[in-house]
Amino acid sequence: MLIGILGGTGKEGAGLALRWAEAGHEVIIGSRDADRARVKAEALGAEAKVKLSGASNRDAATRAEIVVLTLPASGLAATLGDLKDACRDKVVISTVVPLTFGGGRLFTPPPQGSSAEEVQELLGAEARVVAAFHHIAAHELASADHAIDCDLLHCGGDAEAKKLVAELGRSMGLRAVDTGPLTNAGPLESITAVLATINRRYKLKGSGIKITGLPGG
Amino acid sequence: MLIGILGGTGKEGAGLALRWAEAGHEVIIGSRDADRARVKAEALGAEAKVKLSGASNRDAATRAEIVVLTLPASGLAATLGDLKDACRDKVVISTVVPLTFGGGRLFTPPPQGSSAEEVQELLGAEARVVAAFHHIAAHELASADHAIDCDLLHCGGDAEAKKLVAELGRSMGLRAVDTGPLTNAGPLESITAVLATINRRYKLKGSGIKITGLPGG
Numbered sequence: 001m002l003i004g005i006l007g008g009t010g011k012e013g014a015g016l017a018l019r020w021a022e023a024g025h026e027v028i029i030g031s032r033d034a035d036r037a038r039v040k041a042e043a044l045g046a047e048a049k050v051k052l053s054g055a056s057n058r059d060a061a062t063r064a065e066i067v068v069l070t071l072p073a074s075g076l077a078a079t080l081g082d083l084k085d086a087c088r089d090k091v092v093i094s095t096v097v098p099l100t101f102g103g104g105r106l107f108t109p110p111p112q113g114s115s116a117e118e119v120q121e122l123l124g125a126e127a128r129v130v131a132a133f134h135h136i137a138a139h140e141l142a143s144a145d146h147a148i149d150c151d152l153l154h155c156g157g158d159a160e161a162k163k164l165v166a167e168l169g170r171s172m173g174l175r176a177v178d179t180g181p182l183t184n185a186g187p188l189e190s191i192t193a194v195l196a197t198i199n200r201r202y203k204l205k206g207s208g209i210k211i212t213g214l215p216g217g
Numbered sequence: 218m219l220i221g222i223l224g225g226t227g228k229e230g231a232g233l234a235l236r237w238a239e240a241g242h243e244v245i246i247g248s249r250d251a252d253r254a255r256v257k258a259e260a261l262g263a264e265a266k267v268k269l270s271g272a273s274n275r276d277a278a279t280r281a282e283i284v285v286l287t288l289p290a291s292g293l294a295a296t297l298g299d300l301k302d303a304c305r306d307k308v309v310i311s312t313v314v315p316l317t318f319g320g321g322r323l324f325t326p327p328p329q330g331s332s333a334e335e336v337q338e339l340l341g342a343e344a345r346v347v348a349a350f351h352h353i354a355a356h357e358l359a360s361a362d363h364a365i366d367c368d369l370l371h372c373g374g375d376a377e378a379k380k381l382v383a384e385l386g387r388s389m390g391l392r393a394v395d396t397g398p399l400t401n402a403g404p405l406e407s408i409t410a411v412l413a414t415i416n417r418r419y420k421l422k423g424s425g426i427k428i429t430g431l432p433g434g
Contacts, residue, residue: 105330105400113322137430149429153411180414183322187411190404194370195428197397204430211415212366213354213424 001168004064006030006057006071006079009040012095013070015141016133017041021050022144023171028053030060032079048144061086066093066164068133073098073115080122087127091161093168094119094185095133097192107193114185116156130156130165131185134192136174137199137206150208152176153191155184177211218385221281223247223274223288223296226257229312230287232358233350234258238267239361240388245270247277249296265361278303283310283381285350290315290332297339304344308378310385311336311402312350314409324410331402333373347373347382348402351409353391354416354423367425369393370408372401394428 003020005013008029017027029044029052031037037054045052061067061083071079073096080087096115100108112118116131123129132154140148152169154176156162166176179188191209198207220237222230225246234244246261246269248254254271262269278284278300288296290313297304313332317325329335333348340346349371357365369386371393373379383393396405408426415424 106397107401107404155414177415178418179411180323180418184324184410184414187324187404187407190407191411193401193404194396194408197372197401198394198428198431201395201397202431207428207430210427210429211412211424212427213421214415214419 002026002028002063002065003068004028004030004060004066005068006060008060008070009036010070011138012141013068014040014044015138016068016070017052018044018048018050018144019141019172020168021045021052022048025171028055028060028064030055030057032057034059058083058086064090066091066168068093068095069119070095073110076115076118077122080119084123087123089126089128091128091130091164092119092123093133093165094129094131097134097189099193099196106197107190109186109189113183114189116182116185116189120182128156128158128161129182130154130158130161131182131188132165132169134189135195135208137208139206140208147173148208149210150174151210153179153188153211155179155188156182177214219243219245219280219282220285221245221247221277221283222285223277225277225287226253227287228355229358230285231257231261232355233285233287234269235261235265235267235361236358236389237385238262238269239265242388245272245277245281247272247274249274251276275300275303281307283308283385285310285312286336287312290327293332293335294339297336301339301341304340306343306345308345308347308381309336309340310350310382311346311348314351314406316410316413323414324407326403326406330400331406333399333402333406337399345373345375345378346399347371347375347378348399348405349382349386351406352412352425354425356423357425364390365425366427367391368427370396370405370428372396372405373399394431
């Protein structure tokens, strides 16, 4: 599968890129600055002995079969405003979390209720938006020596798209849990606020969550 | 400890009452209708061979050292509007979750950001509000034959009050995790929307959550 990761030079995007490349997917790291994306892709690829490429966000979205967003919440409109055509009919995975650090309220969703719903509004109904991967810590993604102890909670309105997201999760060893329609994206995104607070309070780098009570543990 | 559970005739309140009575706490079940509370307390107590009493919500709040709210989110103002004096300087535990069933958006918090913050506004700054126990399923509370496989996530602005809440959790076998200030109550409450969706989708009665990555598992 050809995966384009927009805003993929950051820690979360780079971690996902590595895990997917290691699982045999073809990955393009996207950035506003295509050169920066290429440099990052080359450095990461050399380090992990996998093949990654870099491109502008626009080119990454255009070429990819699956578009993954690891963009800051505040920059969605600027980046996605003119990518509606590039994302049409594609599975678009929003990992975006609308958090505001600085001592006030940590979870600060947009008026749409969640960043994923803002993405859906910006890209239009033809983008197959799934919210997922918010809770998989960058630190855990980068540590390939142990399994990631966290469930992949995802939600969205397109059942086939969610199946594909679940497969992408399983390809890095994650159990996928379907948490319903995209109107549950706010709750999913807000769990990251809980985990960020726990990380800080308990001096952890990558707390995560597991759902209990499901068949098979 | 003398615990008053307002709206305690429902499943969640009754389950908490049973677990705390079994742990040796004195528990008053409160209801709008004092007679209903007394009947419920007697029936529950006889069944579980513990001593419970029933009272009006007002009397339960007035007599209790710790006030627990298992009220519907829509009824907070009506019940708490004139309990400011009864709750002054007391630890008030809000288990309230603002969910709206019926097919639209499931998590529907009040303008304050969360039901717990609405409680704080209604009771004033002198109530020591802690948000907690949202994720402990009534079905699990009622099943005393096995340990509850769920963490007790709590948040609030009063460190001593949170310690007491953690103790109340440990008295029913729960690990307590401090998730910061009361501005994180929205995220905590919204996790219940995720769990309710999972219960429905996977046909479960009591899914729960565990935080991973903490020392000791």
